[in-house]
Amino acid sequence: MKCPYCSSLESKVIDSRLAKEETSIRRRRECLDCKSRFTTYERVEEVELLVVTKGGVREPFDRSKIIAGMIKACEKRPISMEDIESFVSGYERELQERGEREVDSSEIGERVISKLYEIDEVAYVRFASVYRSFKDVNQFMNELKELLREKGGKGPGDSKDAVHPLTLIQEKKEK
Numbered sequence: 001m002k003c004p005y006c007s008s009l010e011s012k013v014i015d016s017r018l019a020k021e022e023t024s025i026r027r028r029r030e031c032l033d034c035k036s037r038f039t040t041y042e043r044v045e046e047v048e049l050l051v052v053t054k055g056g057v058r059e060p061f062d063r064s065k066i067i068a069g070m071i072k073a074c075e076k077r078p079i080s081m082e083d084i085e086s087f088v089s090g091y092e093r094e095l096q097e098r099g100e101r102e103v104d105s106s107e108i109g110e111r112v113i114s115k116l117y118e119i120d121e122v123a124y125v126r127f128a129s130v131y132r133s134f135k136d137v138n139q140f141m142n143e144l145k146e147l148l149r150e151k152g153g154k155g156p157g158d159s160k161d162a163v164h165p166l167t168l169i170q171e172k173k174e175k
């Protein structure tokens with residue numbers, strides 16, 4: 001770290017402590033050449049993550065939007081707020097660690113869909129039917145058939161209150 005007084009590159013740390021807000025480390029240094037003291041801060045580089053929408057618009061990553069969409073899909077389903085939040089937090093961390101500044105909204109959507117597919121079929125169908133355009137309705141139907149075959153006779157879909165996926169699509173169309 002260059003000394004601000006004499007530009008020497010030699011300095012020693014004489015004190016090191018966590019700053020009040022705990023997001024940075026404050027270091028007192030002493031220049032080995034001119035003996036001047038100065039302070040440096042070390043903090044995590046915060047990368048602002050941008051979401052690229054289908055129309056090519058860039059907007060800040062907003063975890064509350066993802067959570068809201070999932071809550072809607074999980075309404076009256078046995079999925080806790082905690083499950084949703086920990087999934088979104090984990091995903092956000094993963095995106096940060098990747099170090100890229102942009103993520104396609106479609107990637108986020110697909111990720112949520114596959115998570116819901118794992119945990120609850122009704123929530124999955126609700127989310128996927130809203131998220132994926134009806135242009136791929138045939139593809140979507142095939143997926144549903146596969147899902148129903150896979151899960152047939154076991155899991156939460158076995159209970160009496162299970163809603164048939166096609167009913168849900170019908171509901172959406174009428175709105």
Ligand SMILES: [Zn+2]
Nearest residue numbers: 003006031034
């Ligand atoms: Zn100096």
